[in-house]
Amino acid sequence: MNLLGGAAMVLVMWAAGASPQGSEEKPVKFRVLPWTCAEVARPSAKTITSDVEWKKFLGEIVAEPGGAPRVDFRRQTVAVIHAGERPTGGYSVRVEKVASGPRAGQARVWRRVLEPGPDAMVTQALTYPCAVLVLEGKFTAVEISSPSTPLRRSSSTSRAAP
Numbered sequence: 001m002n003l004l005g006g007a008a009m010v011l012v013m014w015a016a017g018a019s020p021q022g023s024e025e026k027p028v029k030f031r032v033l034p035w036t037c038a039e040v041a042r043p044s045a046k047t048i049t050s051d052v053e054w055k056k057f058l059g060e061i062v063a064e065p066g067g068a069p070r071v072d073f074r075r076q077t078v079a080v081i082h083a084g085e086r087p088t089g090g091y092s093v094r095v096e097k098v099a100s101g102p103r104a105g106q107a108r109v110w111r112r113v114l115e116p117g118p119d120a121m122v123t124q125a126l127t128y129p130c131a132v133l134v135l136e137g138k139f140t141a142v143e144i145s146s147p148s149t150p151l152r153r154s155s156s157t158s159r160a161a162p
Contacts (some may be wrong), residue, residue, distance in 0.1 A: 025099035028078075028107055029136040032095055033069065037061050037130035040082040045109065045142040048078035061132075069134065077139040081131045083113045089123030090116025093131040105140040109133070112146060 040061045048054050050073055057080070060066050071078055083093050096110040111131065116122045 001064060006038070014126065015116060020109070025101065025108060028098040028100055029099045030133045032096070033132040033134065035061055035130075035132050037080065037082060037128060037132065039085070039126075039128045040130070041085040042082070043084040043127075043144070044082045045105075045144050046080040046082075047139060047142045048080065049073060049121050049138075049140065055126075071134055075138065077107070077135045079107060079109060079133045079135055079139070079142045081111055081144060082110055082135070083111075085131040086127045086129060089125065090120050091127055091129045093129050095131050095133060098133065098135060100137065100139075101141070101143055103141075105138070106143060107135055107139040108136070108143045108145050110145045 046057075048057055051071075054068075054071055054073070057078070079098075081093055081095070083091065092114045094112045094114055096112060098107055098109050100106070101108045113129065
């Protein structure tokens, strides 16, 4: 390809909204913290990018024993994924994968909300399932991608065969 052809291809990609560097999503390493979050009634995502925001968030949640992990905000980002209010216990958020988004500074989180099985014994109280993630990389925004159908857990009670 000659110089003129290469320049024409970059121009076409730019006009179509694609990045000449390649805008495909790349996997992002992450870990899930085993925490319970504050009451957030609607599904949402929050990005935490500084020690100040992290300390404020920690004051709003109920952390599991062991304390808060250190986060190096020079190279990591915290993402909080809320599933919204649920009528009973037994719900949880399962993160399937995280990738860098199509726009610079964006992470996309694929998650599913797991529902209790039809025969599951659950608490009769409003719950607010969430997932708190530490992402490897600097991100300024998080987008939630989820399948249209939630997963239902299998029943926790086993039945004897006839």
